Amino acid sequence: MSILVTGGAGYIGSHTVQALLDGGYNVVVVDNLTTGHIESINQAQVKFYSCDIRDKEMLSRIMREHSVESVIHFAASSLVGESMKDPAKYYDNNVYGTQCLLEAMSSQNVKHIVFSSTAATYGNPKQLPILETEPTMPTNTYGETKLTMERMMRWFEQAYGMTYVALRYFNAAGASENGAIGEDHTPETHLIPLVLQVALNQREHISVFGDDYDTSDGTCIRDYIHVSDLADAHVKALQHLQDGGTSDVFNLGNGNGYSVLEIIEAARVVTGHSIPARMEARREGDPAILIADASKAREQLKWVPQWTDIQQIISSAWKWHQANPKGYANE
Numbered sequence: 001m002s003i004l005v006t007g008g009a010g011y012i013g014s015h016t017v018q019a020l021l022d023g024g025y026n027v028v029v030v031d032n033l034t035t036g037h038i039e040s041i042n043q044a045q046v047k048f049y050s051c052d053i054r055d056k057e058m059l060s061r062i063m064r065e066h067s068v069e070s071v072i073h074f075a076a077s078s079l080v081g082e083s084m085k086d087p088a089k090y091y092d093n094n095v096y097g098t099q100c101l102l103e104a105m106s107s108q109n110v111k112h113i114v115f116s117s118t119a120a121t122y123g124n125p126k127q128l129p130i131l132e133t134e135p136t137m138p139t140n141t142y143g144e145t146k147l148t149m150e151r152m153m154r155w156f157e158q159a160y161g162m163t164y165v166a167l168r169y170f171n172a173a174g175a176s177e178n179g180a181i182g183e184d185h186t187p188e189t190h191l192i193p194l195v196l197q198v199a200l201n202q203r204e205h206i207s208v209f210g211d212d213y214d215t216s217d218g219t220c221i222r223d224y225i226h227v228s229d230l231a232d233a234h235v236k237a238l239q240h241l242q243d244g245g246t247s248d249v250f251n252l253g254n255g256n257g258y259s260v261l262e263i264i265e266a267a268r269v270v271t272g273h274s275i276p277a278r279m280e281a282r283r284e285g286d287p288a289i290l291i292a293d294a295s296k297a298r299e300q301l302k303w304v305p306q307w308t309d310i311q312q313i314i315s316s317a318w319k320w321h322q323a324n325p326k327g328y329a330n331e
């Protein structure tokens with residue numbers, strides 16, 4: 001029996017693959033390598049297929065050949081800004097891609113799926129910190145497609161009986177403790193790696209997208225969660241389903257909000273670099289504040305994040321970026 005990981009060569013996927021291997025699982029990865037890196041996969045331990053999730057036939061064949069029992073589904077397009085400019089790409093890759101995956105699963109009688117959802121499903125929340133019961137009103141196409149994917153799973157469960165866990169994560173950050181894998185996106189759009197590129201003198205300054213939000217310092221507030229804690233939550237969610245647990249939705253975050261300016265300041269302390277910042281216009285689709293209440297995952301999945309300090313999280317990313325200033329291209 002194997003676990004199929006879609007998008008397993010990506011940032012969060014590769015860390016989860018490592019956590020699954022550490023947990024003794026057989027792992028099969030499918031990834032079309034649009035944003036992922038083959039170097040992030042240990043091919044001696046993992047069966048890797050260069051495959052697009054929209055290729056239903058190939059997915060079905062892989063599931064059959066490897067007696068796939070459950071799926072962990074990361075493969076998606078996931079940039080808020082891009083999703084506002086190219087919504088068709090997001091409906092095609094995220095919604096249609098997930099439909100193909102679920103159809104392949106039902107054709108092969110694969111029973112469980114753990115799925116990457118996002119805080120972007122909430123939009124601008126009315127209550128903070130955000131509980132899973134908060135209304136979902138996405139402010140961007142990316143969040144809308146993720147919500148559609150969640151709903152699709154609910155209907156597929158009713159029709160075909162497969163159970164799912166949707167993990168709504170907040171902002172992933174950091175790198176593996178042993179320094180083997182980390183975040184490498186081209187182009188990079190995420191705040192922490194961009195700030196660290198300034199510290200590496202690869203960029204002259206960090207742009208701050210809007211300082212006129214209704215927050216303490218006017219910049220957006222996010223809840224940053226370490227990628228290894230996310231990986232651990234996936235293994236726990238998988239075990240929940242394998243143990244007969246019901247389908248559910250869980251937030252994954254630390255419950256602490258940091259503004260863009262606070263992240264830049266924390267990175268100055270970690271790196272010792274002045275990290276010049278320049279105020280710019282708002283980025284389309286950005287909600288002002290996203291902070292998780294993840295007590296449900298703590299209680300029901302027994303998930304306990306280990307990386308709760310923002311300087312620790314940034315230090316872990318800094319270690320990776322210093323050792324791999326060009327990402328996986330270094331190797």
Ligand SMILES: NC(=O)c1ccc[n+]([C@@H]2O[C@H](COP(=O)([O-])OP(=O)(O)OC[C@H]3O[C@@H](n4cnc5c(N)ncnc54)[C@H](O)[C@@H]3O)[C@@H](O)[C@H]2O)c1
Nearest residue numbers: 007010011012032033034035036052053075076078116172
């Ligand atoms: N990074 C975050 O802060 C964050 C927060 C919330 C949710 N998420 C979600 O987590 C998941 C992983 O995010 P990430 O930051 O690791 O992204 P990533 O881009 O590093 O990883 C995505 C992987 O999926 C692959 N992929 C994309 N489309 C594919 C397709 N059609 N067929 C096969 N493979 C495909 C890519 O090549 C890549 O390896 C995404 O679904 C994202 O929406 C990320």
Ligand SMILES: O=c1ccn([C@@H]2O[C@H](COP(=O)(O)OP(=O)(O)O[C@H]3O[C@H](CO)[C@H](O)[C@H](O)[C@H]3O)[C@@H](O)[C@H]2O)c(=O)[nH]1
Nearest residue numbers: 078080118119120170171189190191207208209220260283
């Ligand atoms: O150069 C930059 C980059 C980002 N930001 C700001 O920093 C904050 C964080 O932005 P990121 O791009 O790092 O992350 P997002 O909050 O946009 O999105 C991330 O977290 C979301 C959930 O909260 C989604 O799931 C998504 O996949 C993931 O990219 C935002 O306010 C953004 O406007 C800047 O000011 N300057």
